[in-house]
Amino acid sequence: MxxxxxxxxxxxxxxxxxxxxxxxxxxxxxxxxxxxxxxxxxxxxxxxxxxxxxxxxxxxxxxxxxxxxxxxxxxxxxxxxxxxxxxxxxxxxxxxxxxxxxxxxxISMIFQEPLSSLNPLHQIGKQICEAIRLHQPLSMAAARTQAVTLLERCGLRDGAQRLQSFPHQLSGGQRQRVMIAMALANRxxxxxxxxxxxxxxxxxxxxxxxxxxxxxxxxxxxxxxxxxxxxxxxxxxxxxxxxxxxxxxxxxxxxxxxxxxxxxxxxxxxxxxxxxxxxxxxxxx
Missing domain, CATH: 3.40.50.300 (P-loop containing nucleotide triphosphate hydrolases)
Structure with missing residues (x-):
């Protein structure tokens, strides 16, 4: 189809x-x-x-x-x-x-340069939870739980700890995985x-x-x-x-x-x- x-x-x-x-x-x-x-x-x-x-x-x-x-x-x-x-x-x-x-x-999009797509002033967790809660009626706690699962599913270990990171604290590959997690947050x-x-x-x-x-x-x-x-x-x-x-x-x-x-x-x-x-x-x- x-x-x-x-x-x-x-x-x-x-x-x-x-x-x-x-x-x-x-x-x-x-x-x-x-x-x-x-x-x-x-x-x-x-x-x-x-x-x-x-x-x-x-x-x-x-x-x-x-x-x-x-x-x-x-x-x-x-x-x-x-x-x-x-x-x-x-x-x-x-x-x-x-x-x-x-x-x-x-419809989600992964942009070419994640460092310019992520907000440098906000932690990764806030940005992923915002993407989730924009389209799903979840509490912040439930959104954070889902965000941790997404990050770990996308290959980022210690997802709960990564939620506290700012974009500049991650490597290029890690930032790209964050972008993929955000893009897939709402399936x-x-x-x-x-x-x-x-x-x-x-x-x-x-x-x-x-x-x-x-x-x-x-x-x-x-x-x-x-x-x-x-x-x-x-x-x-x-x-x-x-x-x-x-x-x-x-x-x-x-x-x-x-x-x-x-x-x-x-x-x-x-x-x-x-x-x-x-x-x-x-x-x-």
Whole structure:
């Protein structure tokens, strides 16, 4: 069953001098983008920096800054718990209050840099409990108990002690595990992971990827993975779309696209891949 369907999505940006410019030509960031994602499956978006991967991901939850960014065409259909089996909701048309109820609940996102996503002034426990209590009618004590369980399930030992930590007191891998715990706090149907292993030690990369796959198997959630690392795609993705200049140039099963690419751009990405990917290095350790 499809959890997410993106159809003909178009996203543009007004340039900084848009109001003063004589020719008001917007910049296209995503052009006619489309994909489908099933429950329990992982779909990867790959491409060079600036190809439109993160713009596409942020568009799903309408997190792009307005009015600089605008959406003027396309649908983002999501099968939320309030719709029947035969219907899907267009997130582009959903009232903002209803969309806010979905964010962090039925749809969660792991951002690229956890240190900038976590509040440096608050302890980890307060931030996780806030994410839990926003969508669940729990007491603070019950939320803290759930937070400890989440942290330990995500590989952080001494979860109760970690609740007292501030973000700067944790390593990069530990902060990423905290972000995963927060994202999974309300058992989302869809997890958007934007470069979840960037700048992490190769051994930690493998642990994070294995954790995501294991949690996916437990909860049957769908994962939309944004990455530039084709080794990561091979490890955990079921299907992949290659993006270039805001357009999807090739999509299909991972084995088909990466082993038998049809387009020159995909072949160029594969040719630029390091002979030994970080994930393979970690596997051999």
């Amino acid at each position: 499809n959890i997410l369907e993106i159809k003909n999505l178009h996203v543009g940006f007004h340039p900084q001098d848009y109001l003063q410019a004589k020719e008001k030509i917007p910049l296209t960031a995503a052009d006619n983008v489309g994909l489908t994602l099933q429950a329990g499956k992982t779909h990867a978006l790959v491409g060079e920096s600036g190809s439109g991967k993160s713009v596409t991901a942020l568009s799903i939850l309408r997190l792009l800054p307005t009015p600089a960014a605008f959406h003027n065409k396309g649908e983002v259909l999501f099968r939320d718990k309030n719709t029947s089996q035969d219907l899907m909701t267009d997130l582009m048309k959903m009232p903002i209050k209803k969309l806010q109820a979905l964010r962090g609940n039925e 989302p149907k869809l997890l958007i992971a934007d470069e979840p292993t960037t700048a992490l030690d190769v051994t930690i990369q493998k642990q994070i990827l294995d954790l995501l796959k294991e949690l996916q198997q437990e909860t049957d959630m769908a994962i939309l993975l944004i990455t530039h690392d084709l080794g990561v795609v091979r490890r955990i993705a079921d299907s992949v779309s290659v993006m270039k200049s805001g357009k999807m140039v090739e999509s299909g099963a991972v084995a088909d696209v990466l082993e038998q690419p049809k387009y020159a751009y995909t072949k160029a990405l594969l040719a630029a891949e390091p002979e030994t990917s970080p994930v393979k290095v970690a596997d051999n350790k």
